[in-house]
Amino acid sequence: MNLMRLSLRNARRHPRRMLLTGLAVGIAVAAVTFMDAYVKGFTESILETFVQLEAGHIKIVPLEAADRSRPLPLEKGIKQISEIVSIAKSTPGITDVSPRIRFPVLLERGSSSIPALGIALSPSREKRLMSIDELVTEGSAPSDSAWDVALGFKLAEKLGIGIGDELFMVTTDSYGGLGPGLYRVTGIIRTGVGYIDKKTFYVPLLAGQEQLYMDDMAMEVVCRVEDGLDGAKPVAERLNEDLKKAGRSDVVALPWQEQGTLYRMMATAKIVGPVIMLLLGLIALTTVVNTVLMSVMERTREIGMLRALGFERGTIVKLLLGESLVIGIAGTFFGLVLGLAVSLLLQHTGIDFSGAMENIEWPMKPILYPDPSVMTAVKAAIFGLILTLVAAWYPARKAVKLAPAEALRSN
Amino acid sequence: MKIIPIILILLTISIILPCQAQTAAEWIEKLDKQMFYQSAEYTALMTVHSPGGTDRYFRMQGKVVGDQFALMEYLDPPRQRGTRYLKRDDNLWIYFPRQDRTMQIQGHMLRKGVQGGDMSFEDMTESSSLLEKYEALLIGETDTTVTIMLESHDMTVSYPFREILIDKRTVIPIRIVNSGVGRMPIKEIITLATKRFGDRIYPVSTEIRSLLVKDKWTRFDIEEMKFGVNFPEDTFTKKMLER
Structure with a gap:
């Protein structure tokens, strides 16, 4: 509990840096939330239209037609x-x-x-x-x-x-x-x-x-x-x-x-979500790594002092991870609110692709409605928290590897 | 005694020379003349054979004036009964009685086969003399037949190449092979039977075979034919087509 309080206090020592990192995590989480809701809405819309207008649940065709486009x-x-x-x-x-x-x-x-x-x-x-x-x-x-x-x-x-x-x-x-x-x-x-x-x-x-x-x-x-x-x-x-x-x-x-090829296309569309999630994660990861790394380097003497006072390596790692987690929770919360708000708004108004869809022969309605759900929020939250913990892991490990005497001598 | 071989030689020359003098163009002219008639009325049976052995029969009645005007009506089967075609020069109209609608066959429709058979609407509308659009070349000759190759550089013709085997005696085309670009054979027209009508011989049974699709052919059997018929002036009008 004390460790958590200490993490919270340390995280607040650099409010601008915390804000920037939290924002990076938040934007990544918001993008993931929206992307998940969008892909879900897209696949559901295309599937519903495809089944209604083209395929039914089952279609009986001449044997010769089965493998023909x-x-x-x-x-x-x-x-x-x-x-x-x-x-x-x-x-x-x-x-x-x-x-x-x-x-x-x-x-x-x-x-x-x-x-x-x-x-x-x-x-x-x-x-x-x-x-x-x-x-x-x-x-x-x-x-x-x-x-x-x-x-x-x-x-x-x-x-x-x-x-x-x-x-x-x-x-x-x-x-x-x-x-x-x-x-x-x-x-x-x-x-x-x-x-x-x-x-x-x-x-x-x-x-x-x-x-x-x-x-x-x-x-x-x-x-x-x-x-x-x-x-x-x-x-x-x-x-x-x-x-x-x-x-x-x-x-x-x-x-x-x-x-036809629609199901395969839908499977591809489902892959796009995780790929985008990964890319956004990498961008946010570099920002969080950078922030925590800077924080560790600035506090080398402090970490040396803590080690000299008898803090164990594991405790210091937990302390640094706790600091990141505080930023992560705040960023994730902000990202969820932003992502869900945008998704819910667009779920109501829809995204109009009429111009682009006019000449595309897909059984797809031109206005797409993102479909956010509880699972969307859960997935995005897990993504945000894991992202910050993974990002903080390397700097934290680097910090505890320093010998206390060497850390105390550094400027 | 020497006079006999000389007479024989002269006789042979007198027979052979006129034949040799017949150029490819002259044979085509003769063919055009033989096949052309001022006017005629006929009833015919068209058999359309599809791969797999399905035969469909269409009985029709037609009136023709030269190669410019024609009016044809299906008598059977019931689905087609009353459907009429009117040809005026290069234009072709079709009247559908059940819908009471007329449409002009043009553009891509001209390439379609009549009743899905091997004769296209384009073939139906062809009216100019072969020599107007083709250059003729004599490519083979026997005692009884002559083979002419027609070649056209006119992009509007249906078949750039046509090989015609003509019976010298009757001047009837025994076999025509129509080929596309690159001399690829598309269809073959064979005269199966001829009949004498007064002083002229005319094909009464003709088969068109697809050379692109196996076992696909269309046969025309003329059941009755009368030449030199006088038709009322309004016979080949849209009014008569839609009557």
């Missing part, structure tokens, strides 16, 4: 899709199943063409998957049996059409012929995801199948799992067994983690 041509889609749907529906753990067809099309406007992506799906089956009703901000979602279309608001603007207008398109059908489709615009979609708002439209599955000459065919079947994201892998394994038993080895069920 580019989409398969329509003629290589899944045949006898109703059989696949009934197999998936009967697999325990799966609550919703919905086939989809993605097809590229050039939409004509006067003499120019606008590249777009059509997605044919069953709005009623997608209620708990894509939830197209929630994406539609104006008008209503297409109905299952009509030639309705809901399209991104920017695409609608480019085409100069709105609710109630007709949209005529001709695309290549699954046989390579021309597939015409005449739709009525029922809904305008505003997701905030650049490529959805700018170039995507949704049509009912039945109409899409007819236009694309894909009777009882689809390009993918998206499934929702009762246990959510964590339950996807085991259910996908079970589904693959069921598909194999039914003789459908032409398709494969992929949990969201195995679809």
Whole structure:
């Protein structure tokens, strides 16, 4: 207890130096707090959008498509899709199943063409998957049996059409012929995801199948799992067994983690946090080391005196570490308050990346919301305290290595 | 007695010389003339064979005036029934009856195969004489056939190289190989059958084979054909296309 009081008194002997060191620790802790909350918010946002708009919890695709980054041509889609749907529906753990067809099309406007992506799906089956009703901000979602279309608001603007207008398109059908489709615009979609708002439209599955000459065919079947994201892998394994038993080895069920490169990218994003934490730690470490080292060098005679008075080496190390800890606690507290305040403020207002995200084809909303949590604060606090103790360790060890007589002789 | 060999030699010369005098350009001119008609009306069956053995059949009815105007309508299958094409010079429109919409086929669409087959819309719109865009070179000749290589430096043509094997007697192309840049063969057109219509012989069964995709071909079988038909003035108009 006395040692702690002594550490506290020593730490206050140089208030400017203490402030500077505390500030370095504080800024590092604040940056770590914010970074942790930001990475968490980023990965959660991208995952939520990816699962909702693209992957589902599980996606059944043609075997040939499993290892491809580019989409398969329509003629290589899944045949006898109703059989696949009934197999998936009967697999325990799966609550919703919905086939989809993605097809590229050039939409004509006067003499120019606008590249777009059509997605044919069953709005009623997608209620708990894509939830197209929630994406539609104006008008209503297409109905299952009509030639309705809901399209991104920017695409609608480019085409100069709105609710109630007709949209005529001709695309290549699954046989390579021309597939015409005449739709009525029922809904305008505003997701905030650049490529959805700018170039995507949704049509009912039945109409899409007819236009694309894909009777009882689809390009993918998206499934929702009762246990959510964590339950996807085991259910996908079970589904693959069921598909194999039914003789459908032409398709494969992929949990969201195995679809595309997004999961790998997210894993990379998760590494970025610790790397930044390490870099910030190194910067703060040098400042703290410098401060404690200076403090030790200035007090060489004092340390020699303490040693001559019978203070043990371990006690002096504890004394110096205690001094650093005092600065560390103050800096960490300041950093936590600053980091959490910034994170909480931005959690409320969001960080707008609209300009940068406009042309990026990621299922990512342009406004990111950091997501601070208790764990964020705990991690940052541990980081701040360990940082100061590690930084003080070397100068403290150096100080006690001096012989008391030699220390007393120094100026 | 010496007179007989002399007559034989003269006869041989009189037969061979005109044939030798036929240049590649003259053969192409003859071919253009043989294949050209003022007007015709036909019904035909198009078979599109896809790799893996799927055959799709399209019955169609067409009216043609020279190489400038054509109007074609699908009679079968039900999905395509009533779909019409109108060609006027180098322009092509398609009318979709179920949507009651017409669109002009242009740009990237021209490269697409009709009904996913091996004949592209670009092939359909081609109307100028071969000699207008190609230089002809005679590259082979037998007693019954002649082989001409057509080469074009015009960047707008679909195929910079075309090798045509012509039957000397009928002046019908037996086989055409269309090649792209670097002389890479793209498709082959083979005449499977011909039929005499009055004083002219015309191909009635033609197969277009893809040389890029294995086991992919499109066949046209003309079921009925009538030459020299007079069509009403408004036959090849958008009004008739959308009627």
